[in-house]
Amino acid sequence: MKFALFKTNPLELIDEKHAGVIRGMMKTQRYASGDTLKLDRGYGGWWVIEQGLMKVYQLTPDGNSMTFALLSEGDTFGETAVLTGHWLRATVEALEPTVVRYLPAEQFETIVTQHPTFAVALLRILADRIRQAEERVLYLSRFSLEQRIAYAIVGLARALGQTKGDHIEINLSHQEIADYVGASREAVSRCLSQWAREGWVETSRKSVSLLNEPCLRRIADKMADFL
Secondary structure, three states: OOOOOOOOOHHHHOOHHHHHHHHHHOEEEEEOOOOEEEEOOOOOEEEEEEEOEEEEEEEOOOOOEEEEEEEEOOOEEOHHHHHHOOOOOEEEEEOOOEEEEEEEHHHHHHHHHHOHHHHHHHHHHHHHHHHHHHHHHHHHHHOOHHHHHHHHHHHHHHHHOEEEOOEEEEOOOHHHHHHHHOOOHHHHHHHHHHHHHHOOEEEOOOOEEEOOHHHHHHHHHHHHOOO
16 A cells, blocks of 8 residues: 655665765754744755654644645655745644754755756655645545545554554544544544544554554555555
């Protein structure tokens, strides 16, 4: 099963010598859980997450939150805005203590022009992002809430989950999952509560544990066949 979490680090697609040069140009920044940074024209650049978990989101006019991506170790963000000049006013929030490397927009543009292998790797990643964005439009518009939640839980467990005994724990709240699947917290909580009664998941205020992957996968696979 595919799942659209943005694993997008071009440094992993070029030789280590050039990757090391680029890493050496980047500054280390640390964020505590709950810290945020605003992405806009005044603070553009390229970030690589070395440790931790972050979400990229935007508040809608009605006050709700729309999550664009959940990012973990090795993921990057900011490059699309630098290259297109379209500065999305988004917020990036650390969901746990996080360490990132940062490169200002001007230096990032210089690297793209001076390192062809890096530019090609970046093009491949941006093309894959377009594909993933198209998948997510289908994901949000065509499938039931139950399918979307099952698909998200299985994918998040694989991408971000921590194995603890006989289950996999995802350190995200019901609200954070709701923001990601495009639904209300109440609707997501009702679905998760039903699955908890079935013994498929176990929930707490800030986490969801996957206990029975095959059952959720059967629901999610109805959707994955189209993606």
